[in-house]
Amino acid sequence: MKKIMPFFAVVLIAFMLSPVMAGERRMPVSTYSIVARDSVTGELGVAVQSNWFSVGGIVSWAESGIGAVATQSFVEPAYGPLGLALMRAGKTAPEALKALLSIDPNADVRQVAMVDAQGNVAVHTGAKCIIYAGHVKGEQFSCQANLMEKGTVPEAMAKAYRNARGSLADRLMAALEAAQAEGGDIRGKQSAAILVVSGKKSGTPWNERIVDIRVDDHSEPLKEIKRLLQVQKVYNYANHGDELMTEGKVEEAMKAYKAAMNLAPDNTEMIFWPAVTLASIGRVDEALPLFKEVFKRNPKWGELVKRLPHSGLLPDDPKLIRKILSVMP
Numbered sequence: 597m598k599k600i601m602p603f604f605a606v607v608l609i610a611f612m613l614s615p616v617m618a619g620e621r622r623m624p625v626s627t628y629s630i631v632a633r634d635s636v637t638g639e640l641g642v643a644v645q646s647n648w649f650s651v652g653g654i655v656s657w658a659e660s661g662i663g664a665v666a667t668q669s670f671v672e673p674a675y676g677p678l679g680l681a682l683m684r685a686g687k688t689a690p691e692a693l694k695a696l697l698s699i700d701p702n703a704d705v706r707q708v709a710m711v712d713a714q715g716n717v718a719v720h721t722g723a724k725c726i727i728y729a730g731h732v733k734g735e736q737f738s739c740q741a742n743l744m745e746k747g748t749v750p751e752a753m754a755k756a757y758r759n760a761r762g763s764l765a766d767r768l769m770a771a772l773e774a775a776q777a778e779g780g781d782i783r784g785k786q787s788a789a790i791l792v793v794s795g796k797k798s799g800t801p802w803n804e805r806i807v808d809i810r811v812d813d814h815s816e817p818l819k820e821i822k823r824l825l826q827v828q829k830v831y832n833y834a835n836h837g838d839e840l841m842t843e844g845k846v847e848e849a850m851k852a853y854k855a856a857m858n859l860a861p862d863n864t865e866m867i868f869w870p871a872v873t874l875a876s877i878g879r880v881d882e883a884l885p886l887f888k889e890v891f892k893r894n895p896k897w898g899e900l901v902k903r904l905p906h907s908g909l910l911p912d913d914p915k916l917i918r919k920i921l922s923v924m925p
Contacts, residue, residue: 626668632737638795643768652789652810660804669707745779788817
């Protein structure tokens, strides 16, 4: 029974999709994108930029342990969720894309790329996509673009992705920047998005989205999304510190908190909560300089300190609270 389930899944999805794809051609929503799988972590991601409002909600699709999809040009959003459904049913990315293209009467204006959890890649650029349009398929990634000022954009993206270092999100960002440096969308720029999910399912889908950042309307969407990606890293360190604290790994947690503080020295939140953590485990002398810096920036944080014992975030110890507040300017 298990061997034939994927076949029935394909038939069912194709049947459901046929009327969807029989509709009119849509406007050219997207311009350049990249889908990729990290060969080390297994993370799956998709990134995109366009001179179109809120491109991330239409083009970018990914599911932990399954795959990632970018659907653009005269975009048919159904390629995203249904491509993932086919891969979830056991189809490879090439099999999934082939199945969907075979029932799309407007395949000649679509541009779609998919990568699955095993690193298989599939990409299609329809013959009637607005020039310059094309793609470059590499090992566990694909770069695709349409409506470009120059036909060299996909190759520039691929080169930047291969040469970049850091996390998958960092390398996706490098590909987007390379596309823009090569001339990008002939119309200009408006929105961008980066979506990265974990390589394996955890049973808690809300924890599987590593990066999910969208800039829907901005004069410099790539600069803004890069700034937000940096903010995301800060909070990832902070969240990891909290996880380590719950596991009783205090010193490791403090290293994570310190990394967050170093990345965002102007973010008061990144100073306050490590101070609270230190005070809650009896390391008050280490906490006091941090509290002092917080209170110097904004005295209202002192009022917050008074409220934390009620929620169990600080011991219900008036002497401790007075000592913390003693460093108030």
